[in-house]
Amino acid sequence: MSRLGRNIIGTVGVLAAYELVGRSGLVNPEFIPPPSVIGARLVELFNDRGFSLDVVQSVLAWAMALAIAVAIAVPVGIVFGSMPLVRSAFSAIVEFLRPIPSVALIPLAIVAIQTNPEMKISLAVFGAVWPILFNTMHAMGDIEPVQINTARAFNLGRVRTLTSVKLPSILPFVLTGIRISASIALILIISTEILAGGGTDSDELWERGGLGTFIALAGGGGARIDLVMAGTFTAGLIGVAINLIFVTIQRRWVNWSDGDRNQ
């Protein structure tokens, strides 16, 4: 049997087993609804304008946060990474700042920033900056000296050396950093939405709370576990989509290196 065949059979089997357990009365379906119920709820939710807006808002906030983090961390990483003294001083600071779990800043952001999309986007930016910065700085320090010397021998200017030697050489590691940051940014967006709540049931995209708030409200007020699970499943779909995007990018454009050295 082919690998794909086994993939499909296995997935169908897991779902069927879950459905059977859910329907058998072994577990309370109020607590653990079977997949058919969650699926039906998902179809309803995707046709619901409010829920779609929540999802769009969370994804947009994630994309903006990641874009801002890249725009900050890559240039700073390149500049700081190309000066050895600054690099070693700065990496000491990064070493001390990086272990702070960025979710620890959520209570601070709730009181200090307050307004909604700004709060979660700035937290996600803070969390997402470090892996990109770290990877970019280290990749700049680890470029093969032979490559730089070759560029010098060919009399390439500083700009040409940067664009045609250094940038291609650090790209795989920068991408790995961005990939790690992408999942951190998603974690922070969803966590802030769950913890900060807020948002109204409005038709205005940015007045709503986002997917995390939807999940938290569904679980908090009426304990609608079917809605909670449908929302969590949607968050999983977003995670899968993000992963797929990065796997594709890495396969397509940096297939000469897996950028995995820093793992």
Place this chain on the structure above:
Amino acid sequence: MTSTVNRPVSKGRRAAEIGSRWLVLAVALLLWQLATEAAKNPFFPPPSEIGAAMVDLWLSGPPSQLFMTEKVAIDIVPSLLRLLGGWAAAGVIGVALGLVLGRSDKAYDYFSPTLNFLRSIPPPALIPVFLVLFPLGTPMQLATIIFGVIWPILLNTIDGAHTLDETVVDTTRSMRLSRPRFLITVVFPAALPKIFAGLRVSLSLALILMVISELTGGNSGIGDQMILAQRNFDMPEMWAGIVLLGILGYVLNALLLAVQNRVIGWHTRSKSLTGR
């Protein structure tokens, strides 16, 4: 998650490197102090105030208790137990499952789509689910940590067990080892470098999930202390929590690195000998 390239460094240079590191930290602290004193922003108290709040909260007890206050038992100990307990449980389950799935291509093919989906769920999104399914407090927090951090360990173990050297497999086959013995004595040590990489990613994730789960539903722990401080608008006490979490993250990572060097030092050394 990261390790810089291992090159042999002389002891003197190493000491100088470590020394300059702390010097940089001291300068950064000083700048932080001066900046916050100049800004006078209520949300950003100077580090001296944060330090005072930390001592006041956790280190102003009697000498008989090593100066630790009662609050250490309410704030820090439960957090640490949950963090380490959840992480260890995820480690045991993840490694055991990973060794089996990594050595059986068929079993892996059957379950990989499900595993990959579950791994892609941002773990905090599961907190509302666990809030309904488990009693508030430690059970729900442990469930969140275990479910959230098991994936890097599981997938790394699968990867490590899968890419076992074929010569090794053939050699052990000729020795007629039983399957459990084969997994424990041959596959497990060979997969250790990958397992450690997974454990490190999971440890920082466990810290994140510990904080979020304490911020959402709990009555003890560092996260709970931070929420209380936030409600009282006591910014230095809230920052005390942030700084403590940073120190915890740094120390735990350093400890794990030390263990890793002891256990799989052979691996990194052989790597630097072969140039990769």
